[in-house]
Amino acid sequence: MRILGIDPGTGILGFGVIDITKQKISLVDAGVITTPAKQADSLRLATIYDELTELLALHSPTVLAVEKLYFSQNVTTAMSVAQARGVVLLLGTKHNLDLYEYTPQQIKQAITGYGKATKQQIQEMVRVMLQLKETPKPDDAADALACAITCAQSIR
DSSP states (O other), X not given: OEEEEEEOOSSEEEEEEEEEOSSOEEEEEEEEEEOOTTSOHHHHHXXXXXXXXXXXXXXXXXXXXXXXXXXXXXXXXXXXXXXXXXXXXXXXXXXXXXXXXXXXXXHHXXXXXXXXXXXXXXXXXXXXXXXXXXXXXXXXXXXXXXXXXXXXHHHO
16 A cells, blocks of 8 residues: 655645555655745645646555644644645545545654654654664655654554
8 A cells, every 4th residue: 555645834745655565664755845935825836736746646645644734823824734735635535545634643642652752753763664774854754754654554
């Protein structure tokens, strides 16, 4: 089974693709989609849509795991992230992917066993679980991989 994990954002959207078998979880791809801060929201969302569409065509996942929106003090940022999540959810639905959503606390709990884990703890556990030499960079890609691994664990 192939899972695409997403850490939503408008400026930086993290993605991570993993394969799962009965014995192993393995890394397929990870990275970020970035958009210029000064660009109109509609163009930024179109870029996210286009690049995610390419990722779906390239990797053919069957499952989409998305981090749920964590309430932010900055309403503008929260709305922007919500818009990016909307694009992700729409693409997942249009491509008939099984969709799973997880809160940041659920992901931290699944990856580290502690719901208030730090970013560094998440990155290190993702590195260990995927048997990587180095921690995934940037943070957004590691967070997307953590979301995908959480999904893999819950599906098993």
